[in-house]
Every structure is written in C-alpha cells, then in structure tokens.
Amino acid sequence: MALETLSEVRAHDGVQGVYRHDSTATKTPMEFSVFVPPHAAGEKLPVVWYLSGLTCTHANVTEKGEFREMCAKRGLIFIAPDTSPRGEGVADDSDGAYDFGLGAGFYVNATKTPFAQHYQMRDYIETELPHVIAKNFPSADMSRQSIMGHSMGGHGALTIGLRNPERYRAVSAFAPIVAPTDVPWGQKALSGYLGEDQSAWSEYDACALVRGGARLPDILIDQGTADNFLAEQLKPHLFQKVCDDAGQSLTLRMQDGYDHSYYFISSFMADHLAWHADRLKS
C-alpha cells in the first residue's frame, strides 16, 4: 500500500495532490486525487468521496469541479478516484467504445471473463481505497464519510451509499444513472461485467436497491433539464417513483437549462458540499 506522490500543489490554502499506488483489488496501478483543506495540527476532517462519470479520470473534477473553495471553508477532505483499472493487459470494450471497459468501470466487481481479472472497482472503492486513505492521510476522519458522483459516478455513489448506509452520512448525485437495468448504458455494462442473469445486477441498481429495502436518511440529486442523456439514459423519474413508493426521502431538483457537463456540476458543487458538510458535522 505504498503511496507515490505524483504532485502536490497549494490551492485555496490547502493541498491538492495526485497519488498512485498498486491496487490489490484491480491488480493495476491506480491514481486518485485528494484535496486536504487548511486545518489545525492534529485536527480530524470528514471525507467526501466523488465518483466520476464515463471517460473521466480524477483529473476532470480536480481541474473543473470548483470544489476546493467550499471544502476549505467547511473543512472537508475531497477524494476523486479513477473510473476503471488502466494499463497494458487490462481488457477494454471490443470496439473501443467510451461506455464500457477503460474509463467505464461502473463501480462493480466484474465476474465475466476477461473483465473479472482487473475490473473490481466495487472492492477498490468500498474497501481498498478507504484503507489507503486512512493509512496515508492522518487528518482523515474515517468515521465521518460521505459520497457523491456524476452520471456513472452518481450511479456509483447511490449504489455504494445504499449498500453501506452505516458508513456514509450523506449521499448525493449529479445527473446519476439511477436505473441501469433499464437503460442502454447500464444494460451494456452490467451484462458485460456480470453476465446476462439480471439477478446479479440488482445490487448495482439504485432503483432495485431501494425496492429491495435499502434506505438512507436522505438523498440529494440535481439533474439538468437540457442534459442530452436525460431521456434515454438517466430517467430520474424512475427513481423518484421508487423512492415515493418505498417512503425513501429524495430531493430531486430539476435544474432548468443545465446540461451534462462540468459547467453543470461546478454550478451546484458548492451547494452539494454544504449539504454534505451539514450532515458530516452534525
């Protein structure tokens, strides 16, 4: 679990770093970014996980996410992992498509050959990386974690949060894939990583998890109305209905005129972080 520092830069009075380590879960080197805000010596800070969407690495949100000002203001550590294993020997989509394989791990533990060998992103995010953070960032208070994400990463945040309600005090998402079983991105990924038997998919489907009894105190979702993927891939109304039927509290905000990009995410990032901070510091 030795950690290699690729860069550490001062930003908003804290330190924005990028790190690499050899992952036992994915059997590849993995990179991630961490922002540690200014804090007193010995102070322990809550940890916010941000899971990125298709095609992204840690770099997209690190450069464009506009999270540091609020993290500095509220004292939040912000962690951005990669979206898949990478490197020579890591299987990719047979056509090199953007929505499966490299950059598209979907936060699952793959069971199908050849993806099972490296695509163990659920274990990586849920188990391995938290240990790496706890060991290498002494200011991280692992008893106060929350999780958010965008698109495929919103799917990751919701499903990981719903499976681990005792660990994450706040769960939110920007334009998440809420019903992968019912949309093309999800069907391609889940069949490709897990096989055609849909009974194996339900633990990776936020709608199915809530229908199956998983609960969180509250969930916040922002969704742009001008998002090109809204009608075919995202379908937040499906999750709204499932939550309404199950009595799961959900705040779904349709944001007029916003698209799927980091211009949308950065517009509401500070708002999400303040919402997380309220729950992490209460």
Added chain:
Amino acid sequence: MALETLSEVRAHDGVQGVYRHDSTATKTPMEFSVFVPPHAAGEKLPVVWYLSGLTCTHANVTEKGEFREMCAKRGLIFIAPDTSPRGEGVADDSDGAYDFGLGAGFYVNATKTPFAQHYQMRDYIETELPHVIAKNFPSADMSRQSIMGHSMGGHGALTIGLRNPERYRAVSAFAPIVAPTDVPWGQKALSGYLGEDQSAWSEYDACALVRGGARLPDILIDQGTADNFLAEQLKPHLFQKVCDDAGQSLTLRMQDGYDHSYYFISSFMADHLAWHADRLKS
C-alpha cells in the same frame, strides 16, 4: 464583425459562451469566451477582461478559472480572448518554442516580418474586440471595464491598463511579467516582434510605463512564492521599486507556497473579482 456561436452552456445561472469571428486586426479567425451572469432584462453589466498566459487559449481560464460564481454574485461579464492569432499561414517560432509565436502574442502590435502580418494583438484587444463585444452583447456596459491577466496576460493587463487609464477602472494580475525588457521571455518576444531597438519596447513594459509617467488609481498583484518562474522571469520586486519611486499605488501580495498554475489563479480569482467589482460598481 459577424459572430459565430461555437457553444453556449448554462453555468451558475448565467451563460458561458465560446465565439468566433474574423478579425480585421489579426486577419485570422479569432475565438474568445464570454460569461454573461444572470441579470434583469435591460440591465447593463460591467465588463472584466482576462488575458491569458503563454500556451493558453480562452479554454484554460474558462474551464479552470473558477470565476463564474463571483461573476454571478456581483454581476460581472467575464471575457477571455485568445493569446495569439492562429491558423495556416500564421508565422510561429522557428523552433516551435512555447514562448514565442503561436500562443505567445504578448499583446503587442508586431512590426517585424513575418510577424507583423498577423500578430496585432494590441489592436485586437484594445480596439477591435471591445467593439465586437459592444455590438454583440447588449448587456455589456462598455463605460465600466476592468482588466486582469496571468503571467504574459498579466503583462498584457498591466500595459494595456497603464496606457488606457481612462478606460479600465481596475487593473490586477496574477504572477505577471512586469519587466519584459529585463527578463528572457520578454527579451525574446519584444526583439522578435519589434526588433532590437529597445526604444520601441517601452510601451510594452509595465515598469517603463510607470517610470514614464503612466498612472493608475491602484494596482493589485498576487504572486506565489513557489512559482518556478519567479526569480528569472517575473521579478515583481522590480515593479514594486518602480511604483514606490513613482508614487504609484501597488498592492503586491506574495502568496506563500503557491505556484504558477491555475490552482494558484483559481485560489485568488474570487478575491480579484470582488476587488474589481468594488471599483466597477462605485
């Protein structure tokens, strides 16, 4: 002066756009970005110009600058031009170096062959683009403008501001080149664009302009102490001395541990914009 809209995206309740037009100054197509914050119908808003540094286009600050939140809060239009003419037939550095030619126009009107043909960035920024903005953005109040920039763009902001004190109500810079006559970047650029006769350089040198009597009500500069270019290229103490000697008000803040990157710029962008807004709205 017809303007082509390359993209317009909703962000922070305003519109972040990227536009292209055929420049008469540079005789090339030129691209720039404009953020128009939310505002009431018919409201006129002050205009902040941001000039970028070596290698940059409008895209760097547009993606990484973290300016939109404060522009939305204070009602500022934010304009980011390109740093040079581009395209086939535009002369470049003979070795393709990053610090001269493409991406390195230095905000001068070149007089030397072959650069004089297209490298007329002073006229472009001072004269042509303001007319394009006034004509195409009806909410822009061209009687209230200010200017800022980074590195080479800080040099641009200071020299353009000092030459036009009646136009720009606020002038600030991040890690600017303040004494191009005395540092390698400036010597290469000014000799390449203007020739070896240094009498032609002084109107493009902030130190020389202040020594020659140019004055502004106030100037704000932030400079990181961990900036790799500080000692050889930036030398803010030279400008401090010239301003002290001349009685020019200067607030030079040495920011401990910050480098030359957009992590530095974005850390202090909101602060600069608030400083501009105070002067644009008084």
